[in-house]
Amino acid sequence: MAAKKSSHLLTALLVDLVLVVLFSIVGYYTHAQNFDPNGIIDTALPFLIGLLVAWLLNSVWTAPLAPLRTGVGVWATTVLLGLVIRALLGDGTAGPFIVVAASLNFLTLVGWRTIAAAVAGRTGK
Numbered sequence: 001m002a003a004k005k006s007s008h009l010l011t012a013l014l015v016d017l018v019l020v021v022l023f024s025i026v027g028y029y030t031h032a033q034n035f036d037p038n039g040i041i042d043t044a045l046p047f048l049i050g051l052l053v054a055w056l057l058n059s060v061w062t063a064p065l066a067p068l069r070t071g072v073g074v075w076a077t078t079v080l081l082g083l084v085i086r087a088l089l090g091d092g093t094a095g096p097f098i099v100v101a102a103s104l105n106f107l108t109l110v111g112w113r114t115i116a117a118a119v120a121g122r123t124g125k
Contacts, residue, residue, distance in 0.1 A: 012064035012113075013055070016074065019108040020047050027100070046089065047105075050081030065117055071110035079105050 024044035025035070032039055054060075054077035063069050079102050087093045 008064045009061055012060060012070075015112055016051055016055075016109060017048070019112065020044065020051050020078065020105070023047065023101075023104055023108065042091075046085035046091070047078060047082035047101075049085055050078040053081055054078045065113055065120060067110050067113035067117055071113040075106050075109040078109065 021044050024047060025040055028040050028043040029035060051074070054074045057077055058070055058073035060070050060074065083093050083098060083101065
C-alpha cells in the first residue's frame with residue numbers, strides 16, 4: 001500500500017506542476033500573444049511558489065488524491081499566495097484576473113483530484 005501512495009504522491013506533484021504551468025502559459029499568451037520564456041516564467045513563478053507552500057501547509061503526502069481534504073487546500077493556498085506574491089512584485093492583480101485565476105485553478109487542482117478519486121473508487125475525504 002505504501003508504494004501505491006508514493007506513486008500517487010509523485011503523480012499528484014507532476015499533475016499539479018503541469019496544471020499551474022499550463023495556467024500560466026495560457027494566461028501569458030492570452031495577453032502577450034507570444035511564448036516568451038522569460039514572460040512565462042515571471043507569470044508562473046508566484047503560483048509555483050504558492051503551490052510549493054500549499055503542498056507543505058496542506059500535508060499533501062497524507063492524501064494526495066483527495067479532492068476535498070487536499071485539493072481545496074492546495075487550490076486556495078496556491079491562488080492566495082500566488083496573488084499576494086504578484087502584488088508584492090507589482091504585477092497585475094485586477095479583479096477579473098483574480099476571478100480567472102481562482103476559477104481556473106479550482107477547476108484544475110480540485111477537478112483532476114475529483115476525477116482521480118472517482119476512478120480510484122474513493123469518496124474524496
